[in-house]
Amino acid sequence: MENGVERESGPMMFSEEELREVSGLKEGGDFIEVTCGCTSHRYGDAVGKLRVFCNGDLEITCECTPGCNEDKLTPAAFEKHSGRETARKWKNNVWVIVNGEKVSLSKTALLKYYNQASKNANGAHRSHSGRVCHRDEFVRCSRCNKERRFRLRTKEECRIHHDALADVNWKCSDLQYDRITCDDDEERASRRVYRGCTRSPTCKGCTSCVCFGCEICRFSDCSCQTCIDFTRNAKA
Numbered sequence: 001m002e003n004g005v006e007r008e009s010g011p012m013m014f015s016e017e018e019l020r021e022v023s024g025l026k027e028g029g030d031f032i033e034v035t036c037g038c039t040s041h042r043y044g045d046a047v048g049k050l051r052v053f054c055n056g057d058l059e060i061t062c063e064c065t066p067g068c069n070e071d072k073l074t075p076a077a078f079e080k081h082s083g084r085e086t087a088r089k090w091k092n093n094v095w096v097i098v099n100g101e102k103v104s105l106s107k108t109a110l111l112k113y114y115n116q117a118s119k120n121a122n123g124a125h126r127s128h129s130g131r132v133c134h135r136d137e138f139v140r141c142s143r144c145n146k147e148r149r150f151r152l153r154t155k156e157e158c159r160i161h162h163d164a165l166a167d168v169n170w171k172c173s174d175l176q177y178d179r180i181t182c183d184d185d186e187e188r189a190s191r192r193v194y195r196g197c198t199r200s201p202t203c204k205g206c207t208s209c210v211c212f213g214c215e216i217c218r219f220s221d222c223s224c225q226t227c228i229d230f231t232r233n234a235k236a
Helices: 075-081 112-124 155-166 231-235
Strands: 031-040 044-053 058-062 094-098 101-104 137-140 147-150
Touching: 031 075, 044 075, 044 112, 058 075, 075 094, 137 155, 147 155
Parallel strands: none
Antiparallel strands: 031 044, 031 094, 044 058, 094 101, 137 147
């Protein structure tokens, strides 16, 4: 332990200056952990532990109440869980404590690996328009047997689809952003053929809309991907 910081063997992800006076700091082999939080005007502060991984992944274990079991949340999911009124701006709304003050993630160095991973993904898988493209996918409800659409435009949306696909008991009510129940009608077959391909509206799958793995749609905590170390690129 150096200067009150718990360390494990592994590469140094951040400089001493970048982590100076950051509260709750612990350093693991391929991640660092810090105290974080999100403030709701109605419910107050929800606090947690943010883990920043060398491949750009961000995970939050919520500690808003002693009985809260929410862990491995994305910052966007943590923001929503906290009851934040102006959600979907997690880079500004989720904060860490630096020198005793709440500081938005966007104003710290903690997002450099996340930003680098997003930049690399943007270059690795682009549509003809130059933007990252993952077509919409469908998951079938275990209760009503209806297929529900998942948009995959951001890392958070890809994570939601990833977890739903892995859950054999997934159901309509588990959708985080859409208020859909098993009583709602399934999309018509004529509508389901439109899945967001920028090359052809009714494309059944091509190199423009089908991704075989990038840093937006793959996750280090799942056996479906091998963790990629972005330390060198992030420091470049």
